[in-house]
Amino acid sequence: MLSYKHVPRSSLVGVTSLEALCGVVDRGPLGRVRHPSEFSNALSRRPQQQKYHPDGSKEIVHPDGTVRRRSGGREETVFPDGTVVTVERNGDRTIVFSNGQREIQTAGFMRREYPDGTVRTVYCTGSQETRSASGTVRIRPPRN
Template identity: 65%
Template sequence: MPLCPQVHYCASTGTTRTVHPSGLEVVRFPDKRTEKFHPDGSKEVLFPDGTVTRFLDGQEETVFPDGTSVSVARNGDKTIVFSNGQRDIHTAEFKRREYPDGTVRTVYCDGRQETRDASGRVKVRGEARNRVLDWK
């Protein structure tokens, strides 16, 4: 005889909780949001607009319907990958944008800015936005 999932409905909140024999627990909310709790401890949240957020081992990843994804590491570092190929990296020390053509722009927490063009040219600006260094 196969094991069947257990389904619980809470009328006061309008939520449905389904526990599968595999250990997967699925909670559906009236606003069409769904949360999945996996046996390995990971969690997945599916939103009605198609956005999906996953939590595993202290890390978080969100994928939006346009293909943009945002990952947050345990240490708080954030990586954003846009659907146009651009990539942002945010840390406590800097914010960096990487462009598909190879150009990289970095803004450091002290206000310095550095731009490395795909051609190899490097421009560095100080806090007052004055050019400190420009070489090829």
């Protein structure tokens, strides 16, 4: 169901007539457009598109093609080259690169997984561990 809230004409600058027909809800300087499919677009002066979904999630599409999604305390950013960065609520970060490598960053360690099966881990103490696909393990003590 479409809803329409009266908005002063001065705040409709840059709003198309189609957006005005969909129902502009006054939130901030330019407002927010509520669509029949229950998500809404934020209207801002920045050249990015913001979508707010009914489940509370938010999606921002930047002009360079980067897409940032936030939902449930988790943030996911997809870059144009295919790299995906996921940040969990506790601060753990997972980066999946377009070349197949995967990096996991936590408070205790940073681990990089390579497509050939090699896993390199650097711990917060400074020690490093490298596990190759053949099963070889190499441990380096922390540098002083």
